[in-house]
Amino acid sequence: MAKTIVVTSGKGGVGKTTSTAAIGAGLAKRGHKTVVIDFDVGLRNLDLIMGCERRVVFDLINVIQGDAKLKQALVKDRRLDTLSVLPTSQTRDKDALTPEGVEKVLGELKEEFDYIICDSPAGIERGAHLAMYYADEAIVVTNPEVSSVRDSDRVLGLLNSKTWRAEKGDGDPVKAHLLLTRYDTDRVAKGEMMPIDDVLEILAIPLLGIIPESTTVLRASNVGMPVVMDEKSNAGRAYEDAVSRLIGEQIEMRIPPEERPSLLRRFLGRGA
Amino acid sequence: MFRFLRQQPRRSDSAKAAKERLQILLAHDRSDRARDDLLPLLQRDILEVVKRHMRVDSDAVEIKLQRGDDMSSLEINIEVPDAQSRQAG
Ligand SMILES: Nc1ncnc2c1ncn2[C@@H]1O[C@H](COP(=O)(O)OP(=O)(O)OP(=O)(O)O)[C@@H](O)[C@H]1O
Ligand SMILES: [Mg+2]
Numbered sequence: 001m002a003k004t005i006v007v008t009s010g011k012g013g014v015g016k017t018t019s020t021a022a023i024g025a026g027l028a029k030r031g032h033k034t035v036v037i038d039f040d041v042g043l044r045n046l047d048l049i050m051g052c053e054r055r056v057v058f059d060l061i062n063v064i065q066g067d068a069k070l071k072q073a074l075v076k077d078r079r080l081d082t083l084s085v086l087p088t089s090q091t092r093d094k095d096a097l098t099p100e101g102v103e104k105v106l107g108e109l110k111e112e113f114d115y116i117i118c119d120s121p122a123g124i125e126r127g128a129h130l131a132m133y134y135a136d137e138a139i140v141v142t143n144p145e146v147s148s149v150r151d152s153d154r155v156l157g158l159l160n161s162k163t164w165r166a167e168k169g170d171g172d173p174v175k176a177h178l179l180l181t182r183y184d185t186d187r188v189a190k191g192e193m194m195p196i197d198d199v200l201e202i203l204a205i206p207l208l209g210i211i212p213e214s215t216t217v218l219r220a221s222n223v224g225m226p227v228v229m230d231e232k233s234n235a236g237r238a239y240e241d242a243v244s245r246l247i248g249e250q251i252e253m254r255i256p257p258e259e260r261p262s263l264l265r266r267f268l269g270r271g272a
Numbered sequence: 273m274f275r276f277l278r279q280q281p282r283r284s285d286s287a288k289a290a291k292e293r294l295q296i297l298l299a300h301d302r303s304d305r306a307r308d309d310l311l312p313l314l315q316r317d318i319l320e321v322v323k324r325h326m327r328v329d330s331d332a333v334e335i336k337l338q339r340g341d342d343m344s345s346l347e348i349n350i351e352v353p354d355a356q357s358r359q360a361g
Contacts, residue, residue, distance in 0.1 A: 144287075145290075146290050146293065146294055149294055150294065150297060150298065150301065153298050153301060153302070154301065157302070157305050161309065188287070190284060191284050191285035191286065191287050191288065192284055192286055192287060193287055194287045194290050194291055195287065198287070198290075198291045202291070202294055202295060202298060
């Protein structure tokens with residue numbers, strides 16, 4: 001059974017696209033047929049983060065409007081043959097995305113893929129609404145910071161009321177997971193950043209993973225490589241752990257240490 | 273020796289303030305949301321009952337829910353056709 005998972009947050013810039021790429025690639029690495037879809041109509045960044053922007057010919061909107069077949073719009077990843085990208089268009093027409101169109105595309109994708117990962121735009125408008133509407137599960141990307149936590153709470157409310165599962169489904173509601181990103185252990189230790197437990201207590205949903213603030217994320221995006229493909233990246237390892245939990249493995253929660261040695265350690269020659 | 277240095281950070285603890293503010297704020301957000309979900313349903317049901325007994329417009333029912341710290345109130349206004357127009361009609 002194919003699973004549709006939305007990566008959402010309310011607040012912008014918290015790491016949804018980075019997480020979509022990393023988790024999509026992580027699932028594909030384990031042999032699951034995975035497609036990542038960009039719902040951020042008008043901005044279109046997922047193809048760039050995935051490193052396939054030059055091979056985009058058609059997009060989600062072309063498929064919805066009947067100008068291209070789904071097969072023509074899907075871009076196969078060159079590194080992982082189980083991974084595909086469905087890019088979006090840069091059109092400014094917000095109405096280009098229709099519920100019927102999205103439902104049809106997702107229906108077709110379900111026949112071919114095991115996992116369909118939807119990269120939501122920020123906000124709670126049309127694009128974000130449609131990205132979550134048909135989801136079975138949701139990854140709520142949150143930074144340990146007041147406005148991000150508040151927006152995540154709002155999004156959790158929407159997942160429970162404004163989705164297909166909430167409105168028409170007669171089974172389970174959308175299963176929500178918390179993905180805490182840009183977590184900075186040093187700043188938490190200094191009392192400048194909320195610790196994991198506090199965020200968990202407030203949002204009260206199961207924790208999928210903790211992704212540390214890491215310089216490797218920018219590096220990976222520079223070259224168009226999902227961060228899980230960088231073996232040296234601590235953020236990549238944290239995403240791998242999150243993927244394991246997503247597919248039901250029980251693994252201990254840990255925060256991979258930043259590979260960049262602290263100044264002090266470098267002086268002492270203990271740096272890695 | 274260095275561990276000692278590392279364990280003596282200046283605890284600003286603004287993070288604690290963040291948590292406390294969020295807890296208060298989210299309690300409000302959540303009750304606002306619950307209210308937003310409730311009011312249209314309440315309005316629909318009241319209108320249905322009133323319509324069973326008299327002819328009113330579909331927008332005749334207006335409700336307001338006000339939450340205060342000590343007291344909350346539910347205000348329901350129903351506009352009914354006045355006697356004159358009823359006689360005329
Ligand atoms: N763990 C991390 N460590 C350091 N930087 C990160 C991390 N995660 C994301 N970033 C950086 O944060 C920025 C925003 O990330 P991203 O584009 O994934 O967010 P988004 O939620 O998709 O944004 P938008 O709401 O605009 O779609 C990028 O510059 C990215 O490199
Ligand atoms: Mg994005």
